[in-house]
Amino acid sequence: MVHVSRIDLNLFAVFDAIYSEGGVTRAARKLNLTQPAISHALARLRDMFGDPLFQRQGQGLVPTTVARNVIEPVRRALRTLEATLHETSHFDPASTVRHFTIGMRDILEATVLPTLAAHLGTASPGIGLSSHRFDRRALESGLAAGTIDVAMDILLPVSDAVRRQQIEADRLVVMARHDHPEVGETLDLATYLEQDHVLVTSRRRGPGIEDVELGRRGLARRTRLRCQHYFAACRVVAESDLILTMPGRYARLLNRHFGNQILPLPLENQSLDLFMYWHETVDTDPANRWLRAHMLQALQA
Numbered sequence: 029m030v031h032v033s034r035i036d037l038n039l040f041a042v043f044d045a046i047y048s049e050g051g052v053t054r055a056a057r058k059l060n061l062t063q064p065a066i067s068h069a070l071a072r073l074r075d076m077f078g079d080p081l082f083q084r085q086g087q088g089l090v091p092t093t094v095a096r097n098v099i100e101p102v103r104r105a106l107r108t109l110e111a112t113l114h115e116t117s118h119f120d121p122a123s124t125v126r127h128f129t130i131g132m133r134d135i136l137e138a139t140v141l142p143t144l145a146a147h148l149g150t151a152s153p154g155i156g157l158s159s160h161r162f163d164r165r166a167l168e169s170g171l172a173a174g175t176i177d178v179a180m181d182i183l184l185p186v187s188d189a190v191r192r193q194q195i196e197a198d199r200l201v202v203m204a205r206h207d208h209p210e211v212g213e214t215l216d217l218a219t220y221l222e223q224d225h226v227l228v229t230s231r232r233r234g235p236g237i238e239d240v241e242l243g244r245r246g247l248a249r250r251t252r253l254r255c256q257h258y259f260a261a262c263r264v265v266a267e268s269d270l271i272l273t274m275p276g277r278y279a280r281l282l283n284r285h286f287g288n289q290i291l292p293l294p295l296e297n298q299s300l301d302l303f304m305y306w307h308e309t310v311d312t313d314p315a316n317r318w319l320r321a322h323m324l325q326a327l328q329a
Contacts, residue, residue: 119314131179
């Protein structure tokens, strides 16, 4: 059995042309090739199939039984290949059937996916999405392998093979319950440091972003609770004197359920830069460019 990796796919186009035209000369004219090139391709086809494929009859060639049995599968394969190549260079979101995988954290899921899904539901019914939390150390390999089409995250160390675009800057805010005994309508740094804090992290130990920034200034806060999700942390804040530091956009979204007060973090120049990542091999791919554009629109909605 001949492995597909050893087959010249151009041979099937020659096979189809000879079958359709009934002769080597006419097939050469149709494909804009020389007659010797077509004859050479036919010899290779005969060797591959172990059959003459075509026999001389009068001025033309007639297909053998083997040729008649394989012509339709060959033509279907050629049509599928042509359609795939056409779709790659002429992406039509209204008719294309495709599934994209996006790498992002749950914070971004809540702000990006609702708008993105609403658009896809009406304008692109054949397109599906999967959102996954990815290992930051494996981002580049995932983009290169195509297991991730586009990713959104903080600034990460990647090679020049990965394209990136800064897409927005959020700010850290502080959440506290409205009747907090020490946190009022304003919050200074000294009061912030005196409070008990909630830290949201997926890690069992280690500092948060805000702790790193405080450490650069020779400061430290007191973390009384570590948890995995901001929703849980917001509820803890609503029912205790603990305070929470988190990204502002997500804080405003979650706070619809809790009614806590949201105050600026009392540290200067504290912004969270967000980046979009994709591999250089899909930089000009129409489908990937379409996805990136709509993710940007979803963030700005």
